[in-house]
Amino acid sequence: MGTTMTKRVLPVIAAGLALGVSAWSLASAEGRIDADERVSAILPPPTRPAVWEPSAGFQAFSFGGQAALGVAVFGLACARLRRRAR
Amino acid sequence: MHISEGSLPLTHAAAWTCASAPFLAHSISKLKTLRESRYLLAASAGYLFTLTALKLPSVAGSSSHPTGVALGTVLAGPAAMPALSLIVLLFQALLTAHGGLTTLGANVFSLGVAGPWATWLLWRLAARCGLGDQPAIILATALGSLATYACTSLQLALAHPDPSGGVTAAFLKFAAVFSVTQLPVATLEAAFTVVVLRMVVNAGGVRIAGLEAWAQL
Numbered sequence: 001m002g003t004t005m006t007k008r009v010l011p012v013i014a015a016g017l018a019l020g021v022s023a024w025s026l027a028s029a030e031g032r033i034d035a036d037e038r039v040s041a042i043l044p045p046p047t048r049p050a051v052w053e054p055s056a057g058f059q060a061f062s063f064g065g066q067a068a069l070g071v072a073v074f075g076l077a078c079a080r081l082r083r084r085a086r
Numbered sequence: 087m088h089i090s091e092g093s094l095p096l097t098h099a100a101a102w103t104c105a106s107a108p109f110l111a112h113s114i115s116k117l118k119t120l121r122e123s124r125y126l127l128a129a130s131a132g133y134l135f136t137l138t139a140l141k142l143p144s145v146a147g148s149s150s151h152p153t154g155v156a157l158g159t160v161l162a163g164p165a166a167m168p169a170l171s172l173i174v175l176l177f178q179a180l181l182t183a184h185g186g187l188t189t190l191g192a193n194v195f196s197l198g199v200a201g202p203w204a205t206w207l208l209w210r211l212a213a214r215c216g217l218g219d220q221p222a223i224i225l226a227t228a229l230g231s232l233a234t235y236a237c238t239s240l241q242l243a244l245a246h247p248d249p250s251g252g253v254t255a256a257f258l259k260f261a262a263v264f265s266v267t268q269l270p271v272a273t274l275e276a277a278f279t280v281v282v283l284r285m286v287v288n289a290g291g292v293r294i295a296g297l298e299a300w301a302q303l
Contacts, residue, residue: 023139027182032143035150035267036088036184039260043246046092054183062181067139074132077125082289084125 012075016068024064028057087153087196087238087264088178091186098245103191106168109199113168123162129286130158131170137275138174138197148267152275153234155201156227157283160209164202171198192241200237205230223283224276231272235264 054062094102120127137154144150158167175193178184185193209226217225243257251258 019136019140023136023141026141026143026149027139029141029143029149032141032147032149034141035144035148035264036090038148038267039242039263040090040093042259042263043093043242046090047095048092048188050091050183051187052180052183054181059182059184062178063139063141066177066182067136070132070135070137070139072132074129074136077128077132078286078289080125081129081286085289 008079009076012072012079015075016071019071020064020068023067024060027063028060087193087234088175088185089189089192089238089241090184091179091188093186094189094192094241094245096188098241099188099192102189102195102241106191106194106199109165109168110172110194113165113170113198116163116165117169120162120166126161126286127158127166127170130161130166131173133157133282134170134174135177138178142271142274144267144270146266150264150267150271152271152278153197153201153231154275155197155234156205156223156230156275156279157286159202159205159230160223160283161286164206167202168194168198192238196234196237196241201230201234204233220280223280227276227279228272231275232265232268235268236261239264 117127134154134157137152139151141149141151155167155171158170172190172194175185175190175197179187179190205226208229209222212222212225213219239257239260242260243253246256247253248255248259
């Protein structure tokens with residue numbers, strides 16, 4: 001039982017961590033301009049400020065967290081689908 | 087495709103919110119009826135969450151994220167996507183300062199309505215034209231991703247028309263900026279989506295209308 005759980009959950013955690021770190025790394029990389037920012041640059045200045053403007057570090061961390069969460073949800077859903085198919 | 091806070095006049099933001107509202111309401115009621123396919127929905131939501139967080143490097147020193155809506159569109163249908171998109175966009179508006187709260191309706195419309203419906207219509211059309219499953223999904227995913235950005239370009243062009251060329255010139259200007267970055271990303275997303283879709287269909291032994299040949303039952 002424990003081994004089965006480990007077999008199912010460990011790959012999901014590993015993939016979540018790997019993709020989370022990748023997303024964090026991509027979001028915090030410098031030298032590349034996001035397409036949305038490129039378009040924002042040719043728009044008139046925003047009429048309203050953002051409700052909350054987190055630091056660049058926090059934003060990159062949030063992107064990493066989002067990717068890790070996404071992989072975890074995806075992985076666990078696939079594990080349940082596989083189990084149900086059996 | 088994330089329109090940031092304050093980039094749309096309030097009237098436009100309200101109009102796009104009104105335009106998204108019926109799709110969103112239908113999507114939420116649809117999710118309740120799709121309880122049997124909740125794991126497919128969860129997989130679709132996870133995929134959407136992951137892909138929209140990946141700022142992939144593209145050409146000319148730019149980066150962009152895939153839209154990630156094609157998997158959910160094929161697995162659960164385009165009607166399910168506005169609610170899933172709302173969750174992702176709300177998360178990003180609050181935690182990554184990507185998008186905005188007043189522009190949420192406009193962003194839901196492009197990511198949750200325009201992209202998924204374009205993907206679904208193109209997929210069905212390509213399948214009807216006799217294209218195989220794989221090429222049909224690749225084509226639909228890539229063009230659906232570009233349709234999301236075309237919708238954003240239209241939203242911005244309507245709000246900020248070009249002083250000399252009007253809405254058309256503004257649309258072409260925004261679409262040109264997006265397309266340089268998004269074309270390679272959309273192509274990559276299309277290929278990746280087919281691999282993941284095949285994995286989900288095979289893993290779950292699920293029957294998807296139009297993909298019966300993929301399920302190993």
